[in-house]
Amino acid sequence: MASTFQTYLQLGFFHIFNLQAYDHLVFLLALCAPYVLQEWRRVVALVTSFTLGHSLTLALATLNVVQYSPQAIEVLIPVTIVLTCLLNLARAGRPTTRPVLRPAPEPVVLAWPNLLAAVFGLIHGLGFSSYLRELLGHQSRPVLELLAFNVGVELGQLLIVGLILLLGALLLRGLSVARRDWLLVVSGAALGIALVLLVK
Template structure:
């Protein structure tokens, strides 16, 4: 396999993982539904990217252990927390720091998911970077589609607080369902 095939394959795997990873999509929605400005979301997404890239690399290099079932429960708990914080916390100035911490858990989830396919050992660094690029492209695509609509709705509608709380409540309930279901699988 040549390097360009590896790059293309792992970018596609990263994109596919985000687009079909409903828990990651829900987490991302929970992060951006509170956004008032693109700049704030950029800071949050950057913190998430750095942290999940870190734990993904450490897990792929076998420097940290990966316990898939516990990680899946942890990811569901991060979703629940973000939804609760959306409703009860008045300032999101430190959301980027919290997202950094939660990204560490999500990075282990990415590592768990990629273990099924594995990385091309002769192109390990290229595979890892390409998978991460695919994840980021997927996240940027989702944020690029949703954020302008959410900001416009916030600016133009007096119903945004109701919408925002309703979305956060749904995110919490789905996250809680996943916590219970995933705990049952332990």
Template sequence: MEEFIIFLKLGFDHITDLNGYDHLLFIVALCAIYDLNDWKKVLVSITAFTVGHSITLALSVLNLVHFSTDLIEFLIPVTIMITCIGNLFLNKGKKQSAIFSLRYPTTLFFGLIHGLGFSNYLRSLLGNSNSIVSELLAFNLGLEFGQILIVLVFLLINYIFIKIIKVQKVSFVKILSAFLAGITFTLIVDKWIF
């Protein structure tokens, strides 16, 4: 049980580490279009992301998938940028429902990419361990708890801006997404592989 707690804490610390802010950027970009009333949609989105990265974490740690680390490090900020650009098209009506309908499968796919980014870190922690199931589960649960905490903090900030300060939701989403896209652009340039 002690080892389970250690990996749970490692997963939580990994996602909430400010030095790995690309993960934080993705979670905030993903949740930017939601508010507190959308908590079920947020939970589904975050869980889709966790399922995606759990799959590739497991496949990579078991050496069933091999990839270029440089390519994955480049693709992670690309996923953030795509999410931000999708947020910029948030409007009322049919366009918004189209964005929402693509949100879950896209998030699952992006989770696959992010999972590959986590995999080197987790593989180094596991070393030559024969049984990785409980460690992998604990690490992913820690990631999920950390993501939920980040989402709760973000949704409270969102609530303050939209409900208390009275910023229009569409304006808030677009300004935040443009800001996140600007930060992400520097990551893309920094990780450029072509």
């Protein structure tokens, strides 16, 4: 049992770093772009909300409880990136009198960004399911495997967003890059990649 759990934990963790799943990486980049290192608790809450969403649909699709069109999901995943980037760009355009690195007084949990992340997670979970079904073969009730895979995905995501926040801190503090400029560049780059995915 421990060996099975560890195997699927590793598969979930390393699947996040698979270049074939780069759309997921781009989404995480866009999701984290508005935040700085001091706001890591808020980012963890966002990522966990996203994980809860994709864990639900990943399990339902893997167990054949829900059916979906892979072609539709291929379109909807970049749409989630586009919408996230547009929200970021709208936020960047707002005038502010706060110091650059002071966290906004937004609750860590139960805020609308967490709800939105969970909804977008529902879509991304369906994208994960085809990969996991290939791994599982004909297993009918792979509960342990699903749990381990989702935990691995969550750990991989947390590592990625940690690296994004550290890179942002280096640029904002070390090189005195303006927070608004960071948000605009990162969101603009993610938006460009998502638009390319949409027209492929």
